[in-house]
Amino acid sequence: MPGPYRETDLTEKVEAFLSDLKRGGSGTGPLRGSAETARETTALLRRITAQVRWSSAGDLMEVIRKEGRRMSAAQPSETTVGNMIRRVLKIIREEYARSRGSSEEADQQESLHKLLTSGGLSEENFRQYFTALKANVIEAINELLTELEGTTDNIAMQALEHIHSNEVIMTIGRSRTVEAFLKDAARKRKFHVIVAECAPFCQGHEMATSLSKDGIETTVITDAAIFAVMSRVNKVIIGTQTVLANGGLRAVNGTHTLALAAKHHSTPLIVCAPMFKLSPQFPNEEDTFHKFVSPHEVLPFTEGEILSKVNVHCPVFDYVPPELITLFISNIGGHAPSYIYRLMSELYHPEDHEL
Amino acid sequence: MNRCVVKDKRRSGTQDSSEGGADKKDNIEREKIEGKELTKEEKQRLRKEKKQQKKGKEKKDASLPQVSVAETAAPASQLKAERRARQEAERTSKQSKKGDTGQPATTSKPKIPPNELQPVVKRLPEHIQVDDPDVLKKLAKKLERQQTTENSEIQKIPRRLDYGYKVSLFSHLLQYSRKAPLTQQLSIPSAVIHPAIVRLGLQYSQGIVAGSNARSIALLHAFKQVISDYTTPSNEELSRDLVNKLKPYISFLNQCRPLSASMGNAIKYIKKEISNIPSQFKEDDAKKKLLNCIECFIEEKIVLAAKAIAKSSIEKINDGDVILVYGCSSLVNHILCEAFEKGRKFRVIVVDSRPRLEGREALRRLVQKGISCTYVLISAVSYILPEVSKVFLGAHALLANGYVMSRVGTSQIALVAKAFNVPVLVCCETYKFCERVQTDSFVSNELDDPDDLIVTRKGETQLKDWQQVPRLGLLNLVYDVTPPDFVDLVITDLGMIPCTSVPVVLRVKNVDLL
Numbered sequence: 001m002p003g004p005y006r007e008t009d010l011t012e013k014v015e016a017f018l019s020d021l022k023r024g025g026s027g028t029g030p031l032r033g034s035a036e037t038a039r040e041t042t043a044l045l046r047r048i049t050a051q052v053r054w055s056s057a058g059d060l061m062e063v064i065r066k067e068g069r070r071m072s073a074a075q076p077s078e079t080t081v082g083n084m085i086r087r088v089l090k091i092i093r094e095e096y097a098r099s100r101g102s103s104e105e106a107d108q109q110e111s112l113h114k115l116l117t118s119g120g121l122s123e124e125n126f127r128q129y130f131t132a133l134k135a136n137v138i139e140a141i142n143e144l145l146t147e148l149e150g151t152t153d154n155i156a157m158q159a160l161e162h163i164h165s166n167e168v169i170m171t172i173g174r175s176r177t178v179e180a181f182l183k184d185a186a187r188k189r190k191f192h193v194i195v196a197e198c199a200p201f202c203q204g205h206e207m208a209t210s211l212s213k214d215g216i217e218t219t220v221i222t223d224a225a226i227f228a229v230m231s232r233v234n235k236v237i238i239g240t241q242t243v244l245a246n247g248g249l250r251a252v253n254g255t256h257t258l259a260l261a262a263k264h265h266s267t268p269l270i271v272c273a274p275m276f277k278l279s280p281q282f283p284n285e286e287d288t289f290h291k292f293v294s295p296h297e298v299l300p301f302t303e304g305e306i307l308s309k310v311n312v313h314c315p316v317f318d319y320v321p322p323e324l325i326t327l328f329i330s331n332i333g334g335h336a337p338s339y340i341y342r343l344m345s346e347l348y349h350p351e352d353h354e355l
Numbered sequence: 356m357n358r359c360v361v362k363d364k365r366r367s368g369t370q371d372s373s374e375g376g377a378d379k380k381d382n383i384e385r386e387k388i389e390g391k392e393l394t395k396e397e398k399q400r401l402r403k404e405k406k407q408q409k410k411g412k413e414k415k416d417a418s419l420p421q422v423s424v425a426e427t428a429a430p431a432s433q434l435k436a437e438r439r440a441r442q443e444a445e446r447t448s449k450q451s452k453k454g455d456t457g458q459p460a461t462t463s464k465p466k467i468p469p470n471e472l473q474p475v476v477k478r479l480p481e482h483i484q485v486d487d488p489d490v491l492k493k494l495a496k497k498l499e500r501q502q503t504t505e506n507s508e509i510q511k512i513p514r515r516l517d518y519g520y521k522v523s524l525f526s527h528l529l530q531y532s533r534k535a536p537l538t539q540q541l542s543i544p545s546a547v548i549h550p551a552i553v554r555l556g557l558q559y560s561q562g563i564v565a566g567s568n569a570r571s572i573a574l575l576h577a578f579k580q581v582i583s584d585y586t587t588p589s590n591e592e593l594s595r596d597l598v599n600k601l602k603p604y605i606s607f608l609n610q611c612r613p614l615s616a617s618m619g620n621a622i623k624y625i626k627k628e629i630s631n632i633p634s635q636f637k638e639d640d641a642k643k644k645l646l647n648c649i650e651c652f653i654e655e656k657i658v659l660a661a662k663a664i665a666k667s668s669i670e671k672i673n674d675g676d677v678i679l680v681y682g683c684s685s686l687v688n689h690i691l692c693e694a695f696e697k698g699r700k701f702r703v704i705v706v707d708s709r710p711r712l713e714g715r716e717a718l719r720r721l722v723q724k725g726i727s728c729t730y731v732l733i734s735a736v737s738y739i740l741p742e743v744s745k746v747f748l749g750a751h752a753l754l755a756n757g758y759v760m761s762r763v764g765t766s767q768i769a770l771v772a773k774a775f776n777v778p779v780l781v782c783c784e785t786y787k788f789c790e791r792v793q794t795d796s797f798v799s800n801e802l803d804d805p806d807d808l809i810v811t812r813k814g815e816t817q818l819k820d821w822q823q824v825p826r827l828g829l830l831n832l833v834y835d836v837t838p839p840d841f842v843d844l845v846i847t848d849l850g851m852i853p854c855t856s857v858p859v860v861l862r863v864k865n866v867d868l869l
Contacts, residue, residue: 197709197808198734199708199709199732199733199734200732201812202810202812202817205810205817205818206817208817208818208827209817209818209821209824209827212824212825212826212827213824215826216826217826217828218826218827218828219522219827219828219829219830220808220818220827220828220829220830221830221832222708222709222710222763222764222808222830222831222832223708223709223732223733223734223764224708224709224733224762224763224764224767224832225763225764225830225832225835226767227766227767227770227835228763228766228767228796228832228835228836229796229830229832231795231796231797232524232797253734253735253737253738254733254734254735256737256771257733257734257736257737257767257770257771260737260770260771260774261767261770264770290738298730298731298732299715299730303715306718306719306722309722309727309728310718310722310728310729310730311728311729311730312729312730312731313729313730313731313735313738313739314731314732314735315735315738318734318737318738
């Protein structure tokens with residue numbers, strides 16, 4: 001039986017994390033960035049690996065899957081939680097395969113030949129016990145954590161390759177990745193940024209004040225003026241909440257309009273997204289894709305009696321199809337949207353797509 | 356061709372040197388295109404006509420500067436310019452005959468008389484040349500000049516001052532603050548400006564009267580008041596003096612808020628009616644006629660036009676439709692209310708945008724009628740558009756190149772609707788058609804008070820001190836232009852036309868007025 005003291009400490013931490021997730025998603029609690037969520041999830045998973053008693057890799061994977069399902073159910077729109085869980089599962093598989101001595105490449109590729117000759121491997125193989133597995137897995141998770149801490153800097157370092165002087169760059173809403181990206185370029189180049197405020201949350205205002213304090217010439221425009229101003233814009237650089245498996249985006253609302261306007265004027269659309277935002281979801285599920293918040297942001301209660309006769313919608317996210325995107329900049333470099341499926345197969349194992 | 360050359364030589368009667376020169380010139384002429392030969396024959400014909408009319412030398416002198424301007428304007432005139440240069444050389448030896456050749460040359464140019472070719476570029480309005488200091492000086496002088504010396508008080512029309520940091524792309528436009536209306540600079544009582552106009556100016560600048568139909572109707576009512584209070588001074592004619600009286604009022608209103616295209620057309624109509632009053636009319640009769648004209652204008656161009664447009668649009672609304680409207684257009688609201696009364700079953704989605712939030716007014720009006728409505732902000736339009744079957748938009752003006760000038764955000768809605776293959780219908784009365792052309796929303800636009808963008812959420816106002824931050828600018832555009840390929844149909848009181856037929860309607864209208 002695992003030590004009672006250690007287990008309650010762990011469950012406390014997990015519960016605290018879950019309630020934080022539930023509160024944060026409604027827009028009323030403290031808005032945390034995805035990077036922080038990813039780091040906290042990974043730290044929590046490391047703690048689970050360290051403290052929970054498990055005998056074989058299969059057990060560990062079961063435990064993590066169970067906790068992971070609870071965590072993503074707490075806030076389904078926060079996909080970084082699910083992504084980190086899948087990454088850790090992949091790490092476990094890799095470490096297991098390395099301990100067994102077989103090369104990872106052979107296990108990965110599902111060729112017809114393999115299917116015919118071997119037949120029915122997977123499940124049983126994870127039952128073997130290796131002493132060094134725990135240490136290896138924890139070490140690999142630590143590497144993952146270091147990678148997560150460096151993502152924003154890695155992306156910002158690529159800024160000078162993409163921004164030339166005297167450019168007019170447009171962005172929407174507030175993204176910490178894009179903020180760091182632009183500030184890094186501003187150290188050496190002079191350019192002008194136009195920020196669309198992204199009603200009703202108006203996060204663009206924060207972005208604009210932060211950028212202008214760093215010496216970047218900034219202009220705030222309303223969402224309605226996006227197409228009007230687009231003809232003078234040289235590049236559109238945005239952040240996103242999730243990168244979907246087909247190369248499309250799930251980004252803050254108003255981004256689809258921005259992407260269409262950019263396409264109409266043949267302006268390149270660059271998405272700065274770190275790798276932990278890549279999710280194996282597809283945008284087909286109509287009922288789970290959109291998230292709505294309270295419509296009082298759109299039509300406040302002070303409007304009076306018409307409220308009872310009117311439907312008001314306040315969606316948070318927008319779907320942007322991959323045809324409208326020119327380039328993805330991530331911490332491992334730049335990619336075209338058509339390459340995303342390949343990156344996904346390197347990060348996650350196909351059996352983990354469904355937690 | 357040789358005959359012509361010989362004739363030329365004989366007529367000029369030049370000596371050997373110039374003959375040799377004429378020879379060379381003829382060779383060059385032969386190598387030139389046929390256009391030259393034609394013009395030469397025309398020249399001869401007109402030369403004969405001119406000889407019959409016997410114009411004086413002064414006419415020639417007067418026509419020379421016209422020639423130079425007309426030259427630059429007409430496209431095929433470079434060849435003629437070369438000819439003229441040669442003729443000027445011949446002219447130095449023989450004055451009078453060269454005068455004859457010079458004259459027909461000028462008039463044999465494009466068949467249109469030179470007067471019409473002169474100003475190719477019309478005078479630019481001052482409100483889009485704010486970055487030019489000369490223009491500002493001229494405007495200040497003009498406002499000073501437009502004053503009356505009633506009761507020996509000289510008052511000038513005040514000029515409204517810019518406010519706040521202007522985004523560099525728009526430094527040629529004016530940006531006012533709503534908190535500093537123009538009327539604060541006027542002394543009370545103002546002897547220059549009629550109180551109805553002062554009130555109107557204040558209503559415009561504070562946004563109390565907004566929307567192009569509302570502004571035009573308010574303007575016409577104010578002018579009716581002005582006309583009924585007007586008395587002709589003793590040795591002046593009503594038709595001329597009244598127009599001069601109206602000029603300072605119009606400058607004042609322009610300073611309060613730049614005039615819209617519909618207001619411009621209404622003013623043109625009034626001025627024409629006033630100048631067409633025959634001088635033998637008594638003052639009372641003239642005033643009655645003018646008031647009648649204004650009533651007719653409002654009744655025909657605005658009220659009846661709305662009825663006609665509603666009738667045609669109702670054919671386009673089917674049962675079960677989901678119609679998207681943007682902002683508050685009086686015409687579109689009228690159409691929807693009429694359609695609902697006629698028994699069509701549809702529901703409406705009202706799209707709104709910050710900072711004006713005019714859609715809430717439209718929402719109130721439609722809900723009061725009993726139409727079932729949905730309300731979203733413009734950033735959610737790509738979420739809601741798959742449900743929509745038609746988009747109805749109102750317009751502020753229709754430009755001569757087919758572009759639709761309307762509230763900012765309209766072009767965005769048309770763009771997204773096009774991407775989802777939803778038809779876009781624009782409803783516009785013909786008195787809003789204007790002869791300007793514009794391709795983007797920068798050159799001629801209106802900048803509203805930038806402080807409107809500031810919002811307080813969760814107790815925090817992010818942009819509170821935006822004036823102190825050195826590199827931060829807020830942009831509050833009022834209008835934008837929609838390209839004609841986003842618009843599928845324009846519904847006017849003359850019928851349903853495509854966007855590209857606007858200059859045809861303008862031409863027909865101008866012929867009617869003449």
